[in-house]
Amino acid sequence: xxxxxxxxxxxxxxxxxxxxxxxxxxxxxxxxxxxxxxxxxxxxxxxxxxxxxxxxxxxxxxxxxxxxxxxxxxxxxxxxxxxxxxxxxxxxxxxxxxxxxxxxxxxxxxxxxxxxxxxxxxxxxxxxxxxxxxxxxxxxxxxxxxxxxxxxxxxxxxxxxxxxxxxxxxxxxxxxxxxxxxxxxxxxxxxxxxxxxxxxxxxxxxxxxxxxxxxxxxxxxxxxxxxxxxxxxxxxxxxxxxxxxxxxxxxxxxxxxxxxxxxxxxxxxxxxxxxxxxxxxxxxxxxxxxxxxxxxxxxxxxxxxxxxxxxxxxxxxxxxxxxxxxxxxxxxxxxxxxxxxxxxxxxxxxxxxxxxxxxxxxxxxxxxxxxxxxxxxxxxxxxxxxxxxxxxxxxxxxxxxxxxxxxxxxxxxxxxxxxxxxxxxxxxxxxxxxxxxxxxxxxxxxxxxxxxxxxxxxxxxxxxxxxxxxxxxxxxxxxxxxxxxxxxxxxxxxxxxxxxxxxxxxxxxxxxxxxxxxxxxxxxxxxxxxxxxxxxxxxxxxxxxxxxxxxxxxxxxxxxxxxxxxxxxxxxxxxxxxxxxxxxxxxxxxxxxxxxxxxxxxxxxxxxxxxxxxxxxxxxxxxxxxxxxxxxxxxxxxxxxxxxxxxxxxxxxxxxxxxxxxxxxxxxxxxxxxxx
Numbered sequence: 001x002x003x004x005x006x007x008x009x010x011x012x013x014x015x016x017x018x019x020x021x022x023x024x025x026x027x028x029x030x031x032x033x034x035x036x037x038x039x040x041x042x043x044x045x046x047x048x049x050x051x052x053x054x055x056x057x058x059x060x061x062x063x064x065x066x067x068x069x070x071x072x073x074x075x076x077x078x079x080x081x082x083x084x085x086x087x088x089x090x091x092x093x094x095x096x097x098x099x100x101x102x103x104x105x106x107x108x109x110x111x112x113x114x115x116x117x118x119x120x121x122x123x124x125x126x127x128x129x130x131x132x133x134x135x136x137x138x139x140x141x142x143x144x145x146x147x148x149x150x151x152x153x154x155x156x157x158x159x160x161x162x163x164x165x166x167x168x169x170x171x172x173x174x175x176x177x178x179x180x181x182x183x184x185x186x187x188x189x190x191x192x193x194x195x196x197x198x199x200x201x202x203x204x205x206x207x208x209x210x211x212x213x214x215x216x217x218x219x220x221x222x223x224x225x226x227x228x229x230x231x232x233x234x235x236x237x238x239x240x241x242x243x244x245x246x247x248x249x250x251x252x253x254x255x256x257x258x259x260x261x262x263x264x265x266x267x268x269x270x271x272x273x274x275x276x277x278x279x280x281x282x283x284x285x286x287x288x289x290x291x292x293x294x295x296x297x298x299x300x301x302x303x304x305x306x307x308x309x310x311x312x313x314x315x316x317x318x319x320x321x322x323x324x325x326x327x328x329x330x331x332x333x334x335x336x337x338x339x340x341x342x343x344x345x346x347x348x349x350x351x352x353x354x355x356x357x358x359x360x361x362x363x364x365x366x367x368x369x370x371x372x373x374x375x376x377x378x379x380x381x382x383x384x385x386x387x388x389x390x391x392x393x394x395x396x397x398x399x400x401x402x403x404x405x406x407x408x409x410x411x412x413x414x415x416x417x418x419x420x421x422x423x424x425x426x427x428x429x430x431x432x433x434x435x436x437x438x439x440x441x442x443x444x445x446x447x448x449x450x451x452x453x454x455x456x457x458x459x460x461x462x463x464x465x466x467x468x469x470x471x472x473x474x475x476x477x478x479x480x481x482x483x484x485x486x487x488x489x490x491x492x493x494x495x496x497x498x499x500x501x502x503x504x505x506x507x508x509x510x511x512x513x514x515x516x517x518x519x520x521x522x523x524x525x526x527x528x529x530x531x532x533x534x535x536x537x538x539x540x541x542x543x544x545x546x547x548x549x550x551x552x553x554x555x556x557x558x559x560x561x562x563x564x565x566x567x568x569x570x571x572x573x574x575x576x577x578x579x580x581x582x583x584x585x586x587x588x589x590x591x592x593x594x595x596x597x598x599x600x601x602x603x604x605x606x607x608x609x610x611x612x613x614x615x616x617x618x619x620x621x622x623x624x625x626x627x628x629x630x631x632x633x634x635x636x637x638x639x640x641x642x643x644x645x646x647x648x649x650x651x652x653x654x655x656x657x658x659x660x661x662x663x664x665x666x667x668x669x670x671x672x673x674x675x676x
Contacts, residue, residue: 020108023099038063046073051085055170055202071116077172078249087112137229144184150224156196159362165209171200175253191243200237212237326401364415395451397484418475438585447481453611462492468529498522524605531600540578598628
């Protein structure tokens with residue numbers, strides 16, 4: 001492990017600094033040997049290939065048998081082809097001079113790196129035994145709060161790692177962390193900026209890149225000894241931070257450091273005895289002063305509370321007219337998604353594609369880019385934005401904002417890595433279904449119930465979601481559920497919780513009969529949808545499936561709801577359980593959820609429990625549950641319903657519908673908007 005090697009080479013006003021050198025082999029070769037000839041040939045081809053590559057990267061091999069050599073060349077992500085070639089041209093001289101005759105050599109310049117070896121290191125890019133090379137800037141040390149300095153540097157590296165792994169085809173990112181307070185140094189200057197850079201080889205998958213950079217980041221606190229800069233190198237990834245700009249590109253990540261914690265208040269132990277033993281007269285005066293201060297404080301506090309409440313009233317009154325704080329700049333989103341690169345595309349739904357990306361502050365996002373021909377209009381986008389901006393709950397997906405510029409309509413959501421529930425629950429592959437064990441399913445049922453309770457009773461606005469379904473339940477990394485897609489949601493003001501609408505929108509199969517037929521809208525619509533969802537989670541089947549064997553006289557098929565009711569009424573409800581749950585699900589909990597699901601899909605809305613009662617039931621015993629009656633089956637057909645497709649319950653032409661349209665996409669789902 002060595003510090004920076006002070007070897008500067010200038011080429012067309014570009015300086016190349018030799019940062020590290022590793023002669024990593026006990027075996028040697030003669031300079032006129034076949035192995036040496038193979039190395040020379042390989043380094044020449046690597047330099048040409050990397051400098052001509054759009055990502056400045058090349059690998060290769062030369063020779064055969066004991067004289068075979070493998071090699072890799074990588075230029076920094078902000079270096080052009082000419083500078084890349086010039087930098088790599090310096091490496092052979094260093095390798096053959098400083099590591100003469102060594103068969104495995106790694107050369108690290110600030111703008112390029114090169115390795116050759118008689119072992120096939122290309123076959124094991126994530127080798128945990130590969131040595132980490134680091135160099136320290138020993139010229140300037142941090143004297144003021146060095147622990148906070150290296151912590152901020154590590155935070156910057158973490159944000160840059162996410163950007164490089166997910167947003168850059170060259171797996172490269174540079175950025176800056178700014179601290180208003182700054183840090184004092186040994187040269188008596190105050191530095192306020194920490195500049196950082198990370199890079200992986202472009203052939204690394206995002207997760208592998210993050211793992212490689214994470215290993216280097218973990219080394220930072222152990223190596224740090226107050227130095228203001230350092231570089232950490234593996235052949236497959238590297239990072240560097242300094243207190244001065246050292247890269248040529250513009251920073252893609254700009255972070256602002258939080259203020260340091262305030263110093264602890266001075267104790268009272270230092271007061272002298274005279275101050276503790278004042279006379280009674282002084283004590284009375286002090287008491288009077290304190291009382292006056294307290295009264296003044298109460299008056300001031302009361303006035304402040306009054307002003308805050310007045311400001312809040314004004315804020316809520318104006319909120320529908322101002323969503324500026326939730327508007328994103330188009331340039332920011334283009335950078336976040338690498339200009340909507342195909343490799344960042346998560347999927348394509350009914351209204352447009354969804355892309356993953358990273359914001360400059362390190363947040364990972366999912367961006368829904370609506371097609372220009374989409375029927376999802378500006379008014380509906382603003383309605384969803386202003387609604388979700390008022391909702392904050394762990395079981396609701398976060399909508400960060402929108403961008404409406406240059407014919408683009410973009411919705412920015414939090415990124416949830418496990419996509420939507422339907423991708424697991426209805427997957428044809430048994431292996432994928434097994435990832436959704438009973439514990440995860442029960443957690444999803446419980447979390448969804450909590451989210452609905454918040455919407456119905458606990459949020460500052462009462463909300464009926466109107467489109468609760470498996471594709472609108474997103475899952476985070478721990479399989480916790482988050483309700484998404486509030487485009488069809490309906491708000492209620494005051495104590496009003498029911499209404500009648502002529503615009504029926506949603507997804508048949510999840511829609512309560514009183515809403516689908518007569519437009520009666522209430523929170524019991526969501527309860528019905530929740531019941532259908534619970535039974536889908538238990539059975540692992542869509543409510544639209546008609547492949548269950550029916551035991552009626554006609555020998556036909558039945559829907560999922562009728563199948564569950566048939567087994568429940570015969571006392572064999574456990575036969576409806578998803579076969580992949582066999583032997584791992586407690587029978588009592590499965591029966592409780594089936595019982596609860598049937599109660600939620602009762603035909604009469606008054607017979608369905610409120611979401612608060614649902615949560616109580618999930619915590620209680622089935623002995624306290626009411627007995628369910630036969631649910632309504634006539635409306636479980638599952639097609640997406642638009643306002644002009646109201647079902648005709650008499651069995652006429654109104655019952656003829658188009659095939660179901662599956663609008664579920666990766667990371668989120670979308671619903672067709674209709675005017676309210």
